[in-house]
Amino acid sequence: MKNKYDVIVIGGGPAGSVAAKFASENGASVLLLERDREAGIPVRCAEGVSLKGIAPFIEIDKRWIAAQIDVATLFAPNGESAKMHNNGTGLVLERRIFDTALCEEAVKFGVEFVTKADAIDLTWKNGKISGVKINYLNEILEIECDVVIGADGVESRVGRWAGIKTNVALKDIDTCIQYTLSGIDIEENACEFYFGRDVSPGGYVWVFPKNKNTANVGIGLAGHFSHAKGPKKFLDEFIQKRFPNGQKIYTVCGGVTTADTLPEIVHDNIMLVGDAARQVNPITGGGIVQGMIAGSIAGKVAAEAVQKKKFNKKFLKKYRKEWDKKIGNNQKVMYKIKEKVLEMGDEKFNSLVKICQNIPADKFTVKALFSEAVKDDPRLVLEIAKTFVKSKLKLK
């Protein structure tokens, strides 16, 4: 480790490693810090991702693919189900291997990568961020840099150190618990989603297969619904019914934000990416691809900042602009729809799944869902469409 770099990235998850790679590839000297003993652990993730989403960032490698998904089955509160086909375009990852592979990719492009390096504060000079203070193997070090990229996940503190407000409302975070269940018998290429107030209020239960005997089975509850019972009880009840013989070979807790992107993700000398910036799809809770896209933009902008010696908020806002254009504006719309979904009662979910049943599985698109839904439950569609139009208008 040197005592100065152009860019320091805090956090070795997909957003951080991609940001580091893009900054280095575009000419900056980059240090990537990971708090834990390796990137990707502990795995706090259902590990589902779309092939199309990750393909631009890394060569597909069987080492980190557990299963390929062809079918998603949605289960309504009344037990009815509908199948959606996606022709093998969904993947269940081995995050432990995947995250390390992304770090190896960053290293290939010249990034210096250090594990067991816990960022504990920023350093300041003349009122400006001048670097990062780390605890590395019980030694406190101060390393200088011009740009800090905070990729430190849902528990992000980097933004707070810079004076950015990063906390979210209870209704905008899902509180989650997941078991990797083994000794079960499932279809290797099919994932399942369960909805309903009795199953998972304000969220859903997921079953993502890792092979035909093992799956990630988890639950997310909207934070403001979780207090009385908590996600563990809901999930245990579900498992008792669906997988009574399942053995819990891995247990993990976590939080997934279902918010809009933070109002501020950029300050002088600093950018936030990934979960730290709340760049998560508020409907699905997916954040891997969003984080990688944000990382790629932020990494490029950081390198450009280094080249032009412009580190102020005004210049770094290029990242925000491009993020909004690529994903952020869409996330805003998704967030408005999520707010509607939170209000939906079980009968609406029943009716949605019924609508899905009427669409031939291989012709399932959002457009098909909408045109079918108009016939079946015009009011539901109208409500979602209204939200959609309203938020689109607001964007302009």
Add this chain to the structure above:
Amino acid sequence: MKIIKNLCDICGTCVAVCPADAIIVSEFEVVINNQKCTNCSNCLKVCPIKAIKEGE
């Protein structure tokens, strides 16, 4: 607020909902700074495994 250390999974969900910047996560533990804590109980409500209780 108080962390029940043997139960805490160090997931950091509590940090995301803390309006007072009172919670710190390291590789090995979560620490609540009761000097900063405003007792809003967001952390207690959101904890997936109920590893936070009231008190110091």
